[in-house]
Amino acid sequence: DIQMTQSPSTLPASVGDRVTITCRANQTISIWLAWYQQKPGKAPKVLIHKASRLESGVPSRFSGSGSGTEFTLTISRLQSDDFATYYCQHYDNYPWTFGQGTKVEIK
């Protein structure tokens, strides 16, 4: 199984900050990577697919980059609604696996 490792696990930040989350795969997954946002008690919401394609309706302050084994999710200017947990997920082969999550919390 492909192992996905996110960093950091917790990210204290303030409104207006530029925030970057990293996701690494232990083998190449090309661009088959998605990013999700999850708030407590809610289902995840997809932000990015194919590593850098913004999902329809997602604000442009979210962006994704990377290919192969290293990927990043960037929030250009953090808004209050963005405090949540973020997960990366590969879908290169089965089983699909997720990173352990990054909680973006109020500094």
Added chain:
Amino acid sequence: VQLVQSGAEVKKPGASVRVSCEASGYTFTSYSINWLRQAPGQGLEWMGKVHAGGDTTTYAQIFQGRVTMTMDTSTSTVYLDLSSLRSEDTAVYYCMRSGGGHIGDVWGQGTTVTVSS
């Protein structure tokens, strides 16, 4: 476009559980439905998928032998059956759509399954 899941379940260890996921608002047979779960305070775990068009299934190996995913095209519903339940299976179970160049664009609301004696 939505996925609506069945209600919460409480089961005893060793029992089985069935969770349903009814799709609406799109062509059911054009997409796959994935099942994932999230234990309390933990991350997301992919369990497997069923392609509604071909009625083919792929399961994560760790669930092989305990999980069955089936579908009813007449009602656009996918079912997750999990047997030999243990306390570690306590989680929120989600269905999620994939296909058509997209992944995870539609999710069910989640079904809480509690396994307790």
